[in-house]
Amino acid sequence: xNAELRSLRTEAETALAExxxxxxxxxxxxxxxxxxxxxxxxxxxxxxxxxxxTEPWRYTDLRALLRTVPPRAAGAAxxxxxxxxxxxxxxxxxxxxxxxxxxxxxxxxxxxxxxxxTATERLLAEGDExxxxxxGRLDDAMVALNTALMAGGVAIDVPAGVDINRAxxxxxxxxxxxxxxxxxxxxxxxxxxLRVLETFVGADAAYQxxxxxxxxxxxxxxxxxxxxxxEAASSVHIGTLAASIGAEAQFDHLTLMTGAALSRSQSFxxxxxxxxxxxxxxxxxxxxxxxxxxxxxxxHAVPNGASxxxxxxxxxxxxxxxxxxxxxxxxxxxxxxxxxxxxxxLLSEEATFSVKPELEIFADDVQCAHGATSGQIDEDxxxxxxxxxxxxxxxxxxxxxxFLAEAIEGLGDEAIGEAFEVxxxxxxARRGRMVAP
Amino acid sequence: xxxxxxLHASIDGREILRGIDLEVPTGQVHAIMGPNGSGxxxxxxxxxxxxxxxxxxxxxxxxxxxxxxxxxxxxxxKGIFLAFQYPLEIPGVATMTFLKAAMNAQRKARGExxxxxxxxxxxxxxxxxxxxxxxxxxxxxxNVGFSGxxxxxxxxxxxxxxxxxxxxxxETDSGLDIDALRVVSDGVNALRSPDRSMLxxxxxxxxxxxxxxxxxxxMAAGRIVRSGGPELALELEANGYADYVGAAA
Ligand SMILES: Nc1ncnc2c1ncn2[C@@H]1O[C@H](COP(=O)(O)OP(=O)(O)O)[C@@H](O)[C@H]1O
Ligand SMILES: [Mg+2]
Numbered sequence: 165x166n167a168e169l170r171s172l173r174t175e176a177e178t179a180l181a182e183x184x185x186x187x188x189x190x191x192x193x194x195x196x197x198x199x200x201x202x203x204x205x206x207x208x209x210x211x212x213x214x215x216x217x218t219e220p221w222r223y224t225d226l227r228a229l230l231r232t233v234p235p236r237a238a239g240a241a242x243x244x245x246x247x248x249x250x251x252x253x254x255x256x257x258x259x260x261x262x263x264x265x266x267x268x269x270x271x272x273x274x275x276x277x278x279x280x281x282t283a284t285e286r287l288l289a290e291g292d293e294x295x296x297x298x299x300g301r302l303d304d305a306m307v308a309l310n311t312a313l314m315a316g317g318v319a320i321d322v323p324a325g326v327d328i329n330r331a332x333x334x335x336x337x338x339x340x341x342x343x344x345x346x347x348x349x350x351x352x353x354x355x356x357x358l359r360v361l362e363t364f365v366g367a368d369a370a371y372q373x374x375x376x377x378x379x380x381x382x383x384x385x386x387x388x389x390x391x392x393x394x395e396a397a398s399s400v401h402i403g404t405l406a407a408s409i410g411a412e413a414q415f416d417h418l419t420l421m422t423g424a425a426l427s428r429s430q431s432f433x434x435x436x437x438x439x440x441x442x443x444x445x446x447x448x449x450x451x452x453x454x455x456x457x458x459x460x461x462x463x464h465a466v467p468n469g470a471s472x473x474x475x476x477x478x479x480x481x482x483x484x485x486x487x488x489x490x491x492x493x494x495x496x497x498x499x500x501x502x503x504x505x506x507x508x509x510l511l512s513e514e515a516t517f518s519v520k521p522e523l524e525i526f527a528d529d530v531q532c533a534h535g536a537t538s539g540q541i542d543e544d545x546x547x548x549x550x551x552x553x554x555x556x557x558x559x560x561x562x563x564x565x566x567f568l569a570e571a572i573e574g575l576g577d578e579a580i581g582e583a584f585e586v587x588x589x590x591x592x593a594r595r596g597r598m599v600a601p
Numbered sequence: 602x603x604x605x606x607x608l609h610a611s612i613d614g615r616e617i618l619r620g621i622d623l624e625v626p627t628g629q630v631h632a633i634m635g636p637n638g639s640g641x642x643x644x645x646x647x648x649x650x651x652x653x654x655x656x657x658x659x660x661x662x663x664x665x666x667x668x669x670x671x672x673x674x675x676x677x678x679k680g681i682f683l684a685f686q687y688p689l690e691i692p693g694v695a696t697m698t699f700l701k702a703a704m705n706a707q708r709k710a711r712g713e714x715x716x717x718x719x720x721x722x723x724x725x726x727x728x729x730x731x732x733x734x735x736x737x738x739x740x741x742x743x744n745v746g747f748s749g750x751x752x753x754x755x756x757x758x759x760x761x762x763x764x765x766x767x768x769x770x771x772e773t774d775s776g777l778d779i780d781a782l783r784v785v786s787d788g789v790n791a792l793r794s795p796d797r798s799m800l801x802x803x804x805x806x807x808x809x810x811x812x813x814x815x816x817x818x819x820m821a822a823g824r825i826v827r828s829g830g831p832e833l834a835l836e837l838e839a840n841g842y843a844d845y846v847g848a849a850a
Contacts, residue, residue, distance in 0.1 A: 543652075548689040551649045552703035552759065553677030553710065562702065566693025566742075 176226075177212055179233040183343070184312055187236060192315060194291030204311035211305040220304070223486040223518050224428050224457040230400065234372060236313065237263040237342035246270065246337055247365045250394050254583035256331035256361060263337070264316025264344040275330030284317040284347050292319075294349065298378035298406035302432060306402050310376040314347040317375070320360070324353030324382065331359040331388075331580065338366035338373055338399070346375040354382040354410070359577060363392040364401060364423070372400040383410035383437055388577045392587065395423035397452075404430040411437025418575040420584050421448040421456045422591055430459040435469040435497075442471045445574040446487070447584070449591045451480030451511075460489040464500040467527075473504035473534075476571040478564055479515035480595055490522040493530050500530040508538035509567050511560075511595075561592040602627040602798040603648075603767055608659035610647050617643045619823035621659070625767070628795040632809055633802045634834060635820035636842040641802045642686055644820070645771045648800075649683040650676045663767065677703075678710035680766030684756040684773050686802075691743040696755070699743045700725060704762055728761040732788045749776030757788040768792070769800045774808035786811030806838035821845035 173181065184205050191201060213230060214221035246260065259281060260270040266283050273281060287295055299307050322328060334348055352358050364373060373395065381387050387409075395401045401424040409415045419429050433442055442462065450456045462471050477485040491502045508517030521534040541563055549559035565588055572584050603625040610618040617640045625631045635641055647654050648661065650673030661668050668676055691699070704724075705715045716724070729739060732754045744752050753773055760768050770789065774782055789812050793799070801812055809817070809831065817833040818825045819842075826845055827833070 545689050545691050547651050547673060548685065548691065549699070549703075550673040551651075551677055551683050551685075552699070552763065553674050553707040554699075554702050555674050555706055556672075558702060558706065559674075562694050562699070563691070566691065569693045 176230045193288035196291045204308040208308040234341045251583040260335045278326040280321040282319045313345040317346040317348040319349035322352045322356040325355045327357045333361040336364045338371045341369040343372045348377040350379040352385040355384045357386040359388040366396040370398045374402045376404045379407035381409040384412045386414045389417045391419045393421045401427040408434045408436045409440045413440045416443040418445040428457040432461040434463040438468040444473045445571045446475035447568045447571045448477035450483040454483045457486040462491045464493045464497045467498045470501040475506045478509045480511040482514040485517040488520045493525040495526040498529040502532040504534040506536040604662040609657045610654045629815040630799040631816045632814040639820045640823040678707045682765030682768045684770045686771040688752040750781040771802045806834040809834045
């Protein structure tokens, strides 16, 4: 027992080191990219997998939870039968990414006139200088691991002033027990607008998806961004969004977490220009032995920014829900307005919800607040519905849907909101069938 | 219709109903009056099937059937309706969604077909107009932002739509001004029928000027201590509950 303890690798860490050693020469990218991979892997090795003494990961001890790591996905799976549409009825363009590889023949890019969609592979080969601009700011072992091994994904480039009305989805599909390290980019130029979805589904297999999406949202741009994490039951999902938003931009972001055995969704949003507004919303619905962790970092680096954070979590069975939110107001970021609220609803006595909100304020003329509540379904409300003859499962569904609705509607996009509410109701209906006698 | 015998109920080990005997025949309206804290609301909750009470003794027969163990939602489907003393505000649940869910759930439980949307809308519109429940109220989340009087009117709207066999009205008059009291009473009176019974719980006699009961019971300290005709209400109004509070304790 000494300082050398760190050098004892876990089985998963060993597998990752072997994976990188085997792939380092064949991974895509220019010389600059290759050098960045080496630096990133060295950084990852230095830290190892996050563990309970890694403060931002204290509730998700990957060193303990991640026993093994499957092999890296080796190119596109031949399978063309995609899992059922996770958002039926929602009109949107789809960029389908199977095991990390963009499959244009499965995609539908109609309605994206003026927008460029490029495979990440090409940007890596070209050494596009925008790569890593956002993720590079983060000090996070899993982001570093993604940088070291990144392969696959797409870049969506919306030039200045281009207003795209049709929603566009990056649909991530994993077909077997592989590890993926997808890297996406979304660039929205000044005054542009975009409605974007990231969805995650997969075949019933113990896959591990580590995805990083970098976003640069220009001045006065307007972006609606919804993420649906509906991964397969035995999978691991580690997703990171690293975004910066320009002056007077509006950014609304909703994360719905319902799948995966172990999931962590991180959103880091940095205010790069004044008078920008960000709405960050979350709805988690987990049960069984699922572990779902949301990490939010909001960096008010400039004055006059406003952010609203509302995260709701419904936990059933023995699920563990976690929300960590950190709002930083940098020196000089006066008139910042930040309000963070977290609410947990426990449907079972064995479910847990851990919340760690943090405000770090280095400016004096700001309005910031945070609050958190956690509780069960309100017995009085439930009785009111039962007394009208509404069966218990249906009454609970009404109350839980109502609980989540505030966060889902916060996104401010009716069509996407409705599609996500259907996902919530389906989850509750499955739960209802499980608890019914 | 309703036959309660020697009903004892306690909560957290404290006995609140201490031997209630009450018969409400089909088609009759009975009033229960009594001082605050005598157990009137508790009786209404126990009849509606709220959890959390220990029924330590006695029975509740509804249409001849023991319902002490029957869950609340099944009692509602059998035709028991409780108008709450304090109707709940339920943010995020639209009033119309709630009304439709309740009506269809009860129909389903009774083996009837679900209402079509036009049929449902028509029924709500007809009943709502009679009770001055506006379209704007119906568009709001259930009871959210409703005044006391609006909530009570919404309770009677639900009663009208659900057409129960037994309606229990718990202090439906409290918080109502004289005009609202008239609207609510007219709504209730319109629902009086030879095959519907009502149990009207009130603290004050004035509601009974509008909804004239067949029988008046006095409840004190968890028991029915006296029963009589409508004139009993007037006597209570004149003399207050002082006699009963002392006697029953
Ligand atoms: N949930 C409860 N827990 C403990 N005591 C209660 C509860 N509800 C009611 N009581 C008590 O039971 C008694 C009767 O209450 P209630 O039925 O509301 O009377 P009423 O409606 O006649 O005013 C009161 O003393 C009240 O404090
Ligand atoms: Mg009462």
